[in-house]
Every structure is written in C-alpha cells, then in structure tokens.
Amino acid sequence: MSKGLGYLVLVAGVAGLGYWGHADHARKIETAIKVQARSLAQTATHSVVADVSGRDITMSGLVDSQSEADRLLQEADAIEGRRVVHSDFEILPTASPYMLSAEKMADGAINATGNAPNQAVRDTLAADAEVAGLDTLELASGAPDGWSDSVMAGLAALKKMQTGKLQVEDQTVTLTGEADTSADLNEIETISALSPEGYDWANTVTVLRPDVDIYRFTVTKTAEEITAEGNAPTEEDSAKIAETTGLSPVFSLAANVPDGWSSAIIGASDVLTQLETGALSIENNKIRIEGTAPTEEVATATAAALDALPDGYTVENAITFIPPDIPAEMSVTYDQERGLFVDGVAPEGLSAARVAAALLAPAIEGDLQETATDEADPIIGALEEVQPFLGELETMELTIAGDQTKLVAETLADADLDQITNRLSALKGLDDVIVTRATVSYNEGDTRINPLTGKSETFMQGFWIPKATVSEASVEVCGDISTEILEGQQILFLEGSADLDATSRQVLNALTGVITECFAGNNALVIELGGHTDSTGNDDANLALSLERAESVRAALISRGIAEERLTAKGYGETQPIADNETEEGLAANRRTTVTWDEVAEAPEPEVDEAPQSDTEELPQPEVDESAEPVSDETPEADGDGATAEDGGETEGGEAATTE
Known part of the structure; x- marks a missing residue:
C-alpha cells in the first residue's frame, strides 16, 4: 500500500471514529432528557405526556390549572441539554362551588x-x-x-x-x-x-x-267506639296487628321491642273486644286490662285467654261482670291537694266524664262500672247542687248507695262552718250531711295548683289567692280582667242581709288576685265598690242595704290584704238600673255590686289608725281626679238567693258583682 493510500485510510478512520463518538453522545443526551422529561410529567395532577425528539421536548395532556402548566414548562426548560420546549396542555375547568x-x-x-x-x-x-x-x-x-x-x-x-x-x-x-x-x-x-x-x-x-324507655300499646272501648294507639317495631308488624285484631291503631314505630310484642297485642286486644266497655294497657312486659264483661261466661273465657298470652308477660286482670240487678253504689271524693276521684258501680249512662262535667271540674281520676238499675239523673242533680260549695271544702266524700246519698265534708279552716252546713243540709239531693272544720294549716306564701281550676294559688292572709296575669296596670286592662272574672262568678249575700254568702269566697279571692297585681303595678289606681238594688220595696231601705253590702265587699277585700285607703264603698240603691224592673230577669240584673276602677292624680296615703285629735278633725281622704274617665262594664246576677229588707226594702235576690 502506498503512503498516500495509508494516509487516506487513517483520515477516514479518524473521521468515522469522530462521527460515531458524536452520534453516541447525542443519543445519551436525548436519553437523559427523555428520562427527566417523563419524570417531570409524572408529577402532574392528571395525565401529562412528555415527548422528546432530539433535544426538543413537547409536553401535552390535562393539567389542573395554569399555574401547574407554568410549573411544568419552567421545570422542563431547566432540563440540561434541552433545546426547545413545546406545550400542548388542556387546562381543567375550575368548579365553584365544588x-x-x-x-x-x-x-x-x-x-x-x-x-x-x-x-x-x-x-x-x-x-x-x-x-x-x-x-x-x-x-x-x-x-x-x-x-x-x-x-x-x-x-x-x-x-x-x-x-x-x-x-x-x-x-x-x-x-x-x-x-x-x-x-x-x-x-x-x-x-x-x-x-x-x-x-x-x-x-x-x-x-x-327511636329508642323508648317504655314500649306502650293502649286500647279503649266505649259504647260508641274503639280507639287504639301505641308502639310497633315495623310497618309490617303494624299492618299485621291491624289486620288480625280488626282495629285501626295509630302506631309510632320504635326500637327495643319486647319479645312476643305483636302476639301479646293481638291476644289481649281480642279479649278487650269481647267486653262491653273497657281499657287495655301494655307497658313493656306488663299488661293491664279492665272492663265489664257482658256475661259471666265471657268473664271466665277472657281470663283463660289472658293466661295463654306469651311467656314473659305479667297480666293484671281487672275484668268484672256485674249482674244486671245489682244496685248502684259509688263514691265521689275530693281533696284540695289531689283533686277529684270517682269509683264504684253507677247507673247506666253515668260515666266519670259526666261526673266531672256536673262538678265543672277539668278532670277526674278513676272510673265507674255501669249497671242497668237505678237512674242517673238524681245523682247528677245531687252533684250539681254540691258543685258551688267545692271551693269552700278541704275534703269531701259523696257516697251513693241505692237511693241514699250521704255527704261527709271538711270546710276550709276559716270558712263559715254554720252557713255551709245549713246550706248543704237544705239541699234536696242529699239525705245525710256531716260537715266539720278542717284542722290542716298552711303557711303564708305557700303555693299550690287548684285542682278545680288548674290555676296557681298563693296562701295570703288566710286565703288561697289565684295568681293573676296583668299585662298593664291600667284602668282599662284591670277593668277588663275583673269583668271577665265577674261574668263567670257572682258575689252573693244571705237573704235580706249584708252578710256574704259562703260561696262568694271564690270570686272575692279571684278579684283579690287581680287587684293585688294592678295595685302593685300602679300606685295611682283606686276602686269604688258600688251596691245596687232593684226598684222593689222602700227607697231608703234599698239605699241603706246597698251601702251595707258594698261595705261588706270592701271589708272582705281588706281582710285579704288589699290596702283600705284605695277602696271606697258607696250605695246607689235603685237609682242606676241597667235593665227593666218589670220582669224577674230585669230585677235580677239590677241587683248587683259594681267595681269601678279609676286613677287619681296622686297615690292615696295609707289610712291612719289613730283616733282624731278632736271631734271636728277628719282623717285624710284620697284626692280623685275628676277629669278621669272611669271604665264601666256590667254583669247582671242570675236569679238566685233572695234578699229582703225590713220596712219595705228590697225583697229578693243577691247582688252580682260587676265592673262599672
């Protein structure tokens, strides 16, 4: 090989080696960029892809926000060896509210x-x-x-x-x-x-x-209807009970149902439906059933059915059978602390509710079994006669056995024992009357709920005074409240006398409650108590009697703690009639006591008990604002006890208290 050729081969080898080295280095750089770019893409919230071509980076996909897109591009731009960074992001929309x-x-x-x-x-x-x-x-x-x-x-x-x-x-x-x-x-x-x-x-x-402490079911059967209500574990159980018993109960679903609950209801309800009247009560695993069986055979059969109720239940069987010829024998008892109770066998049609209605009582406890003998009307009549005296009694027991009616009672400690005894003894519906004075004592400020009225009362000055609610101590408001009281009750007197009837205590107590509140809220309020008669008899005698009766009312209010300097009494005789004196109704309407509210310029000074210094010296009298307009409302007295006056005075009728 020539020297030139060898040189060319050497040059070509060096060039090839250089090219190979350069290409290998570029591949390494691209690989490094890919690794970093793809790692960066994985930090995105959503799906982001990083493509690398040569040293160019393209990032695409879904990003959570523009700030995330900016972060990804910024970090891609920082990758060593990269040339250009491209982006093709889709930014996720923002939800607000999320x-x-x-x-x-x-x-x-x-x-x-x-x-x-x-x-x-x-x-x-x-x-x-x-x-x-x-x-x-x-x-x-x-x-x-x-x-x-x-x-x-x-x-x-x-x-x-x-x-x-x-x-x-x-x-x-x-x-x-x-x-x-x-x-x-x-x-x-x-x-x-x-x-x-x-x-x-x-x-x-x-x-x-919900969880309940006592799982209950009650059924009441009267002569007219059967009503049922109570707890059931599920709607399915409710439907089953209704279908099986034939009742239409009002159910409240509750958890913690006792074992055998539905079976106990079905079995006990079947017993009740066989009675003439009665009541069923189931509380947890205790069953009580009472009522009247139509025959002795039914009473026996129902007892056996109750014994067959599910295990774990205790049964109180108060079912009775009353032979049709058994006489009525019942009792009505009253106690100032506990209220009214009734018990025994009553004539057909005389229920506990009718007894309560005859006594004007809001409620009565106990129940009566009915018999076909005797009549209810005489007993109702006796109860209605006794009713006006209940408020004067501490205790009472009225027993009826056949055609005999006996009353044993205790009056309130300071009641008029003789008057109440005489009045009760004179009632036609009572055969035997025994009245004594109660020995129970109370302390000043004691409170109670009156069982006859349901109102709160406070023991004041020896009397139970009802709590009055007065929105404003003004002539108008106080007059309206006292009018409402007097429209439902009367102030009565003994015939031909200024002595108060014993039954007037309750209305006087109610008035005292109102007057106490009104006087406490407004020191300038005063009251005139006016006596009025009808036109029968001598004018002078009527005038004198009307004054005496007004003074009796004033004395009664003072004895209950009302300030005497704020009460005056005046007799008007027959000079201010409110009805025609030609009829009995008109005469009764004109016989009345009026309560007139007024407001004076200066509050009255308490009366001085000391005797005057001389025969001519007079005690101070309250100054009355002559320009004040009194509020007048009048409530006539219903016909009742007569009043006779000597020398041709008023001949009949007690006077009903009104506001005028």
Whole structure:
C-alpha cells in the first residue's frame, strides 16, 4: 500500500471514529432528557405526556390549572441539554362551588353526581359498588384539601340511613333524611366527627324507630267506639296487628321491642273486644286490662285467654261482670291537694266524664262500672247542687248507695262552718250531711295548683289567692280582667242581709288576685265598690242595704290584704238600673255590686289608725281626679238567693258583682 493510500485510510478512520463518538453522545443526551422529561410529567395532577425528539421536548395532556402548566414548562426548560420546549396542555375547568350530591332511595339504591379532583380519586370512589354514578363524576379543579376523604365519610354516613341525601359543597357537608334506629344515628354522628379538619357537618337526620324507655300499646272501648294507639317495631308488624285484631291503631314505630310484642297485642286486644266497655294497657312486659264483661261466661273465657298470652308477660286482670240487678253504689271524693276521684258501680249512662262535667271540674281520676238499675239523673242533680260549695271544702266524700246519698265534708279552716252546713243540709239531693272544720294549716306564701281550676294559688292572709296575669296596670286592662272574672262568678249575700254568702269566697279571692297585681303595678289606681238594688220595696231601705253590702265587699277585700285607703264603698240603691224592673230577669240584673276602677292624680296615703285629735278633725281622704274617665262594664246576677229588707226594702235576690 502506498503512503498516500495509508494516509487516506487513517483520515477516514479518524473521521468515522469522530462521527460515531458524536452520534453516541447525542443519543445519551436525548436519553437523559427523555428520562427527566417523563419524570417531570409524572408529577402532574392528571395525565401529562412528555415527548422528546432530539433535544426538543413537547409536553401535552390535562393539567389542573395554569399555574401547574407554568410549573411544568419552567421545570422542563431547566432540563440540561434541552433545546426547545413545546406545550400542548388542556387546562381543567375550575368548579365553584365544588360539589358532590348523593341520594339514597327507599329501595337502598344510591346515586351520585358532581365533581372529582382527578382520575385517581374518581377511580377510588368508583370502586364503591354500592354507589352508582361515581365513575362518571366530572373532573374539575378547585377541590378543598381533604375533599375526597369528606366525600367518602359522607357516603359512609348515607349508607347508614334508610333514605336521605348527602351534599358536599366546598367544606360544608349536609346530611338530611331518616335513620332507622338511634344506634344508626349514633354511628352517623361518629362518622361525622371523623371528617377532616375544617369541614362543617350539618346533620338533619330523624330516627324512624327511636329508642323508648317504655314500649306502650293502649286500647279503649266505649259504647260508641274503639280507639287504639301505641308502639310497633315495623310497618309490617303494624299492618299485621291491624289486620288480625280488626282495629285501626295509630302506631309510632320504635326500637327495643319486647319479645312476643305483636302476639301479646293481638291476644289481649281480642279479649278487650269481647267486653262491653273497657281499657287495655301494655307497658313493656306488663299488661293491664279492665272492663265489664257482658256475661259471666265471657268473664271466665277472657281470663283463660289472658293466661295463654306469651311467656314473659305479667297480666293484671281487672275484668268484672256485674249482674244486671245489682244496685248502684259509688263514691265521689275530693281533696284540695289531689283533686277529684270517682269509683264504684253507677247507673247506666253515668260515666266519670259526666261526673266531672256536673262538678265543672277539668278532670277526674278513676272510673265507674255501669249497671242497668237505678237512674242517673238524681245523682247528677245531687252533684250539681254540691258543685258551688267545692271551693269552700278541704275534703269531701259523696257516697251513693241505692237511693241514699250521704255527704261527709271538711270546710276550709276559716270558712263559715254554720252557713255551709245549713246550706248543704237544705239541699234536696242529699239525705245525710256531716260537715266539720278542717284542722290542716298552711303557711303564708305557700303555693299550690287548684285542682278545680288548674290555676296557681298563693296562701295570703288566710286565703288561697289565684295568681293573676296583668299585662298593664291600667284602668282599662284591670277593668277588663275583673269583668271577665265577674261574668263567670257572682258575689252573693244571705237573704235580706249584708252578710256574704259562703260561696262568694271564690270570686272575692279571684278579684283579690287581680287587684293585688294592678295595685302593685300602679300606685295611682283606686276602686269604688258600688251596691245596687232593684226598684222593689222602700227607697231608703234599698239605699241603706246597698251601702251595707258594698261595705261588706270592701271589708272582705281588706281582710285579704288589699290596702283600705284605695277602696271606697258607696250605695246607689235603685237609682242606676241597667235593665227593666218589670220582669224577674230585669230585677235580677239590677241587683248587683259594681267595681269601678279609676286613677287619681296622686297615690292615696295609707289610712291612719289613730283616733282624731278632736271631734271636728277628719282623717285624710284620697284626692280623685275628676277629669278621669272611669271604665264601666256590667254583669247582671242570675236569679238566685233572695234578699229582703225590713220596712219595705228590697225583697229578693243577691247582688252580682260587676265592673262599672
């Protein structure tokens, strides 16, 4: 080989070696760029691809935001050896508010709609096969920190509900719907407490079957209808009980049902339906049934049926059979502390409710069994005669045995024993009356609830004074309240006398309650008590009697603690009629006591008990504002006790108190 040829071969070898070395270096640089670019792409929130051609980088795909796109391009631009960086990003839309909603239907199906922050979260949520729609959640940016954990907690709580809705809006989680039991609700609350920090949960979840301390069922059978209500564990049990018993119960679903509950209800209800009247009560595992069996055979059969109820239940059998010829024998008792009670065998048609109505009582305890013998009307008549005196009695026992009626009573400690005894003894409906004075004592300021009125009362100055509610201590308001009292009650007097009837105590006590409140709220209020008569008899005698009666009312109010300097009494006789004196109704209307409220310029000074210094010295009198306009309302007295006056005075009728 010539020297020239050898030289050429050497040059070619060196050039080839150089080219190979350059190409190999370029491949290494490109490989390094690819590794770094692809690693960078994996840091993206969503799916981003990094393509490298030579030393050029092209990044494309879905990015969460413009700031993420800027970060990826900036870090790609920093890769050593890169030449040009290209981008082809799709920026994910931002959702505001960021939401997910789910609803659980009655069949247990759950459907969800809303947003997911990325595909990985969507795939994780979609793995929950119990919830449909999670795999199609719309990807969007803007999710708060911890959002996916809160969504999963919310879905877990929703699964514990019977039906309901879940809404996750930004950092507020709202659950509404119904949980089956209290235990389920407790689990929901526990899940809520484990939600990520910063999330507010608003749960409005009701319990379909709450826990109850006493599982109850009651049935009442009267001559007219049967009513039933109580607890049942499920709707299916409710339907079964209704279908089997033929009843239409009003059920409240509840958990913690005792074993054998439905069977116990069905068996005991079947017993009750065989009775003429009665009541069934089941509380947990205790059964009580009472009533009247139509025949002795039914009474025996029902007892056997009760013995066959499910094990674990105790039965109190109060079913009775009353032979049709048994006489009525019943008692009505009254106690100022406990109220009214009734017991025994009553004539047909006389129920405990009718006894309460005859006594004008809001409620009465106990029950009566009915017999076909005797009549109810005489007993009702006796009760109605006794009613006006109940408020004057501490205790009472009225017993009816056949055609004999006996009353044993104790009056209040300071009541007029002789008057009450005489009045009760004169009643036609009572055959035997024994009245004594109660020895019970009370302390000033003691309180109670009056069993006859249901009102709160305070023991003041020896009297039980009802608590009055006065919105404003004014002439108008106080006048309206006292008018309302006097429209329902009367101030009565003994015939031909200024002595108060014993039954007037209650209306005077009620007036005292109002006057006390009004005077306490307005020191300028004063009252005139006016006596009025009809036109029968001598004018002068009527005038004198009307004044005496007004003064009796004033004295009664003062004895109850009303300031005497704020009360005046005046007799008007027959000079201010409010009705025609030509009829009995008109005469009764004109016989009345009026209560006139007024307001003076200066509060009255307390009266001085000291005697005057001389025969001519007068005690100070309250100054009355002559320009004040008194409020006038009048309530006529119904016909009642007569009043006679000597020398041709008023001849009949007590005077009803009114406001004028």
